[in-house]
Amino acid sequence: MSEARAMYEQVILDHNKNPRNFGPMAEPDRVVDGFNPLCGDTLKIYLKFDGDLVSDIKFEGQGCAISKSSASLMTTLVKGRTRADAQALFDAFHHMLKTDHTAPVDEAALGKLKVFAGVREFPVRVKCATLAWHALDSALKEELPEEPVTTE
């Protein structure tokens, strides 16, 4: 078993300390609340669409280094991409985090997101890593949820 220390890759520490696209958005097309009942962490993501493109995305909330950096990195990867691209990223990320920690990761599909591979060794933290992504997944759907999206 690795030390948790190793899970905190430099990229994760950097995005935690200086989250990108962090803050409220005026007149978003979509707002989704995410909630992790296990730790009480909350997160809000805002999106603007331009046709099929995610033209802008921001997030706000309280969370641990894993959830914050995951949300931050997500916004940088999704901004300016098509809905289909965003959905494909979600799928790849979600798939990786469901696999065993010894399984190889699909670097081509994941790109920078591969820094979260180490989280797989700490099952309770997987939910931290996926919180923002579940909110995104729901924002990409036609219908908006009435309740906050949770990791449960």
Add this chain to the structure above:
Amino acid sequence: MAVTAPHCDLTPAAPYDVDRVRRDFPILSRTVRNGKKLVYLDNAATSQKPQCVIDAISRYYSEDNANVHRGVHYLSQRATDLYEDARHKINSFLGTMVGCETIFTRGATEAINLVAHGFGKGFVNAGDEVLISHMEHHSNIVPWQMLCEARGATLRVVPINDDGELIMEEFDRLLNERTKMVSVTHVSNALGTVNPVAEICRKAREAGARVLIDGAQSAPHAPIDMKAIGADFFVAAGHKMYGPTGVGVLYGRAELLDRMPPWQGGGDMILSVTFEKTTYAHIPARFEAGTPPIAEVIGLGEAADYLTKLGMDKVAQHEHDLMVYGTEQLKQVPGLTIIGNAKEKAGAISFTMDCAHPHDIGQLLDDEGIAVRAGHHCAQPVMRRYGVAATARASFGLYNTRAEIDALVAGLFRVREMFA
């Protein structure tokens, strides 16, 4: 089975020897996470078990196992005697009072639900009020909420100040002739605050209300004297007081319990059953429907004996020293804020750090074998009161040492190095 006769054989007069106490707890000598010495500071979640408790359970299953209260055969009588003997042990642990009875439940949560259900059905009506505090564990909020909803009663909440103490002027103001029940924690699991329960009980009784004291976090840390507290009901959790999981205690006034309708129906709680009518048994059986957690109750009785032999006054003193030392030492960590600075505290120190989220703190400490809790501690209203989603919490038990606090503080300095 390992025979461990010397364990738990402490003479009452002996001074408190924490190294010796530690040897009673086999788990404390194990290592975790690649050979790190275990530093267990999550006692408010659950405590570790001394060998004598483990042995009592094991002995029960290997020598005495049978169902209780229902057999003429030898083992059934043995099991019943052991079970009832545990009741006496708990009675005396809590300061035996004439007219009070111990009822075994599955936990502190079930004990509170039992009272909310039984007392609520019997005594709470539309327009009545139930008074709790802002620092309650969810298990002392939700049952009352459910009761109030069912009976058309109103839930009132005593606020706390920035230090995490009950605002007693507000308590006085909120307590009135409509208040039927006051339910307050003795010690807060999220803040460590010790509440003035004797004063609360006295005032509530003067106002004609009944009182439940949630002792889940006090029974493991200090002598409990029901006479001095003066509560109508007192609940405790076996697994937090060095006993097994799956058992809790409701200690209450018999004259009230006698008038409360039963909460679950089944075997053991009846005098007679026909399809037309059932006559309920007297307390405590009336509230112990079904086969109880026999081994767990026996284990809890053993835990109570163990604590009595150690001396709860000495335990309290030892832990007070840890609380004072721990508070001092944690304050040395830059950017650390202690949540809850009540004048009187026991058990737990909650804190946040400006550079790291409680989850990350907990995770990095775990690398070093240090177990703390990170989260909302089932007290979300407390978290909201302080504007945080979560805190990290170090909580002490009778076997913790100053050296373990030093290890915690060193770990927090390393957390800071990583995240600051």
